[in-house]
Amino acid sequence: MGFSMNKKITKLIKQHEKDIVQLTQELVQTSSVTGEEEMIIKKLKEKFKDFGFDEIIIDSMGNLIGRIGSGKKILAIDGHVDTVEIGDHNLWNFDPLGGKIHNKKIWGRGSCDQKGGLASALYAIKLLEEIGVPENLTVYMVASIQEETFEGMNWQYILEEDKIKPQAVILTEPSNLRISLGHRGRMDIKIQTEGVSSHGANPNEGINAIYKMYPILAEIEEMHEQLPEDPVFGKATIAVTDIKSTSVSLNAIAYSCTIHLDRRLGINDTKESVLKELKELPSVLEAEAQVFLPDYEVKTYCNHSSKVKGYYPAWKMDENELFVKIATKAFEETFNEKSDFIHWKFSTNGVATKGYHNIPTIGFGPGDERFAHTYEEHIPIDHLLKATQFYIFCLLLFAEEYEG
Incomplete structure (x- = not known):
């Protein structure tokens, strides 16, 4: 990628550190339990407008989809907006909807799973626009709904009804800043x-x-x-x-x-x-x-009805697949070290993108999955910044190297 580009990206992220943190806090402060995502979708739609997306839609199911670029290389980034219930307020050390910063971490429901990943990805796209979107690239940013209860249902609709056909997908679920290649x-x-x-x-x-x-x-x-x-x-x-x-x-x-x-x-x-x-x-x-x-x-929150069968297939990517190699290069640019790989314990929207539709899919997100759904849910601020950097490199390298 080159030293000068790496330096430019690092500088841009540092300049926007407070903005990335603030957006994560705002998203945590916006309750969005599964089935009640309307408010956060509306908030994000305004953010998409502010960031200058070329096209913005809320589909009939209620997913928010933004597009930048119009090139032939098409990459989608997914972040689900819904969360599990808060549970017993008395068991939290901090207000679960407060987005409080403590020990350089943002605390609250959804911070780790997975509003931090969504905020990082959104700022990666904004900063890519400042750098210059490659002419051969199209990026879809998807803020999906209903993942916590029926993962993949959202992307089944996006792929089959919205007719959006990415060549590859990044899931921004928490991976502790490691590349996930699938799950059971x-x-x-x-x-x-x-x-x-x-x-x-x-x-x-x-x-x-x-x-x-x-x-x-x-x-x-x-x-x-x-x-x-x-x-x-x-x-x-x-x-x-x-x-x-x-x-x-x-x-x-x-x-x-x-x-x-x-x-x-x-x-x-x-x-x-x-x-x-x-x-x-x-x-x-x-x-x-x-x-x-x-x-x-x-x-869904917009009264769209779907019938779902309780089958969510396993999926995995091979380390030698081109998109994994691109993600590996992005990791090395971000961390200046070799990547290793994980496989998530939990299930994700990858059951649709890779499991049903065989679209090359990787996971990478800030936060440790051990804290998802817990009363100690939080996300380290430095994870947000590194994830933003990784996503930018991944977008640029995809434009350079992907052949689909």
Whole structure:
């Protein structure tokens, strides 16, 4: 990239340090629990206007999309705006919506997951405009919604309905300033047994659906121990996370019982293979139980409705892929050291961009994922600045070197 460009970028970021910090604070101070993102989307739309984006839209689902440039090399940067709930205010050391600076860190809900990454990416685009957007480059900045509950649903819509087709995607989720090359997938699965209702005083006259579920629970616990080890992501897992029964009253035998399973997927697990292994369990066959993916009806803040199946495929990038090599060069320009790689423990919008649509995708963001969703959520200010620098280098190198 050259010493003079590196020096120029470093100087620009230093000049805008207070602005990057202030934007992160403003975003933390704007509550945006999943399903309630309207206020932060409106705030960011005004920021997009101030930063001179060539095109700005809020799509029918409610995602905010800004574009700069009109070149043939198309890169998208994603940052989701929604957060989990604040929880118990008394367990926070700082106001969760305060965005307070303490020990050179910004504290509050969403600071790490992942408003800091969004602020850094937005300023990277602004500073790229000051440097000069390469003529061959198009950049989409996406402030996506509903990621915390139905990751990838947003990008499924962007790719399939908005018809935006990037050649590569950067996810700005927290990675502790390391390049993430993917993560495990996950599935939501239901297993349901049927019984026959009777009065609780006469249990032998009915068939208890809860008792029919018991052998299935035991066999799933055994299955967890036997699931294979993935060489990249580690062990696949399965866990029962909910159980419900249905009866006409508490004094009646349950005629239905349903369990919810959280199944974490390796790279070779498919929807079909996972359902098949459950349907073929002896206890499931004996009980004549139903095994199925639940349907979710999701309504966004702008009353857009979508139907979602609970399947989120695993994805990973190879270190030798061109986009990973570009990201690696950007890392070396930023940190003056060799990059190593991680794979996230959590799930991201990459299930759509790479998992479903096979678009080259990497993750890189400020903040440590260990503090996401916790009462100690925070983001170091120096992470914000380094992430901004990385994104600028990545954009410039993509324009120079990507061949798609």
